[in-house]
Amino acid sequence: MAFDFIELQLLQRQKEGLYRKMHCAQTKQGRACVFDDKTYLNFSSNDYLGLASSQVLINAWNEGAQRYGVGSGGSCLMTGYTEAHLLLCEEIKSWLGVESVVLFSSGYCANQAIIKLLFLARDSQNNNFLFQDKLNHASLIEAGILAPCNMKRFKHNDLAHLDLLMSQLNTENNNKLIISEGVFSMDGDQAPVQALADLSKKHHAWLMLDDAHGIGVLGDEGRGSVFCAENNRPLVQIYMATFGKALGVGGAFVAGDHSFIKYLINFSKGYIYTTSFPPAMAYTISASIRQVRKDQWRRDKLNALIKHFRSFAKSHHIKLVDSITPIQPIIIGNHNAVMRITQSMKKQGFWVIGIRPPTVAKKSARLRVTLTVNHDFKDIERLVLALKNSINKEACQHQ
Numbered sequence: 514m515a516f517d518f519i520e521l522q523l524l525q526r527q528k529e530g531l532y533r534k535m536h537c538a539q540t541k542q543g544r545a546c547v548f549d550d551k552t553y554l555n556f557s558s559n560d561y562l563g564l565a566s567s568q569v570l571i572n573a574w575n576e577g578a579q580r581y582g583v584g585s586g587g588s589c590l591m592t593g594y595t596e597a598h599l600l601l602c603e604e605i606k607s608w609l610g611v612e613s614v615v616l617f618s619s620g621y622c623a624n625q626a627i628i629k630l631l632f633l634a635r636d637s638q639n640n641n642f643l644f645q646d647k648l649n650h651a652s653l654i655e656a657g658i659l660a661p662c663n664m665k666r667f668k669h670n671d672l673a674h675l676d677l678l679m680s681q682l683n684t685e686n687n688n689k690l691i692i693s694e695g696v697f698s699m700d701g702d703q704a705p706v707q708a709l710a711d712l713s714k715k716h717h718a719w720l721m722l723d724d725a726h727g728i729g730v731l732g733d734e735g736r737g738s739v740f741c742a743e744n745n746r747p748l749v750q751i752y753m754a755t756f757g758k759a760l761g762v763g764g765a766f767v768a769g770d771h772s773f774i775k776y777l778i779n780f781s782k783g784y785i786y787t788t789s790f791p792p793a794m795a796y797t798i799s800a801s802i803r804q805v806r807k808d809q810w811r812r813d814k815l816n817a818l819i820k821h822f823r824s825f826a827k828s829h830h831i832k833l834v835d836s837i838t839p840i841q842p843i844i845i846g847n848h849n850a851v852m853r854i855t856q857s858m859k860k861q862g863f864w865v866i867g868i869r870p871p872t873v874a875k876k877s878a879r880l881r882v883t884l885t886v887n888h889d890f891k892d893i894e895r896l897v898l899a900l901k902n903s904i905n906k907e908a909c910q911h912q
C-alpha cells in the first residue's frame with residue numbers, strides 16, 4: 514500500500530510515548546491560559562515581553578487593517594510589498610544599524626531559504642561547507658541535511674571543536690558558512706558571538722546568527738545578541754530574527770549587506786514564490802519595535818523575574834542549566850517522566866510544556882519553563898513549589 518509507513522510510524526510514536534497532539538488555547542497570550550475550559554498559569558509562552566496581547570499592538574493591528582487592508586494580495590515582487598512592509602524594513606534598519614533587510618512569513622522559512630540559496634546546486638566540485646552548532650534549531654539542521662553541501666555539526670558552543678573541523682579543510686577558497694543561534698531555544702544559553710566572529714574571520718568563513726530568542730530581550734533597546742551599542746562593525750554576515758517571540762507578533766526578517774539581500778531577492782525561491790505577510794501585520798510589528806526600544810522596564814522586569822526564579826529554585830534544590838535568559842529548562846532525562854511531571858503540574862494549575870526527543874537529544878527530555886513580563890514574583894514562587902512537589906513525587910514513585 515502506498516505510504517503505509519504513515520500508520521506504522523504514528524503507532525510507533527505512540528508506543529514510545531513520543532506522540533504529539535495539539536492543545537487549543539481559548540484565550541489570548543497572557544499570565545494565564547485556558548485549555549479545555551481550565552485555567553492555568555502560563556509558563557510556556559515565548560511572548561517574553563508581554564506584547565502579544567498589549568492594547569498598543571491590538572490598536573496598531575486595527576489601524577493597519579483600516580489603512581492597508583488585511584491581505585497583501587501577492588508575493589513581494591508582485592503586489593505584496595506595501596508601504597507598511599517598507600516602513601517596517603526602515604524601522605529595523607534604524608533599530609539595528611544594518612545595511613539591508615528582507616521580510617519572511619516565518620523564521621522557519623527564512624532559515625530554509627538562506628541555506629538553500631547559498632548551497633543548492635551551486636558548486637559541482639563540492640566546495641561548500643556548512644558548520645552548525647549541534648543544538649541549532651530544526652529549521653537550520655534540516656535545511657543543511659537536505660542541501661548538497663558538506664555539513665558538519667560542532668559540539669555545542671565548543672569553539673575548539675569548530676576550529677579543528679575548519680582547520681581540516683585544505684583550501685581558503687571554499688564557501689564556508691558557520692551558523693549558530695544567539696540564544697538556544699531549548700537550553701536558554703547563549704553563543705559566544707564575538708569568538709565565533711573571530712573564528713569565522715580566521716577561516717575566511719561567513720557567520721550567520723539565528724537570534725529568534727535574543728531579539729527584544731537582550732542588549733541596549735533590545736537589539737539582541739549582536740547589535741549591542743559597543744559593536745559598530747558587523748560581527749555577522751547574515752542575521753535572522755523572528756517577530757513571533759519577544760516582539761509578540763509573527764514572521765521574521767533577514768539582515769545582511771546590500772549585495773547579499775539583493776541576491777536573496779533575485780534568487781531565493783523561498784522568498785520569491787510566496788505571498789507576503791499581511792500589511793496590517795507589518796504595521797503592527799513596526800509598532801512593536803518602537804515599544805521594544807522604549808520600554809526598558811520590560812527587560813528590567815524580566816531580568817528581575819529571571820534572577821528571582823533562579824535563586825528561589827536553587828534554594829529549593831531544583832537543578833537549573835546555565836541560562837540568564839527567559840528560557841529556564843529543567844532537564845529530567847526520561848521523556849515519560851517529563852510527561853508525568855507535566856500532568857502533575859497541570860493538576861496544580863501550571864502550564865509547563867514537556868520537550869521530548871526528537872526536539873531534544875534522547876535522555877535529555879525537559880520541562881521548558883519560560884518566564885514573561887506577565888508574571889510576578891509570587892507566580893514564580895508558586896511555580897517553584899509546584900515543580901519541587903511534582904519532581905519529588907516523580908522521584909519517589911518511579912525509582
Ligand SMILES: Cc1ncc(COP(=O)(O)O)c(C=O)c1O
Binds near residue numbers: 618620621650
Ligand atoms: C531558534 C529558532 N529559529 C527559528 C525558529 C522558527 O521561527 P518561526 O516560529 O518564526 O517559524 C524558531 C521558533 O520556533 C526558533 O526557536
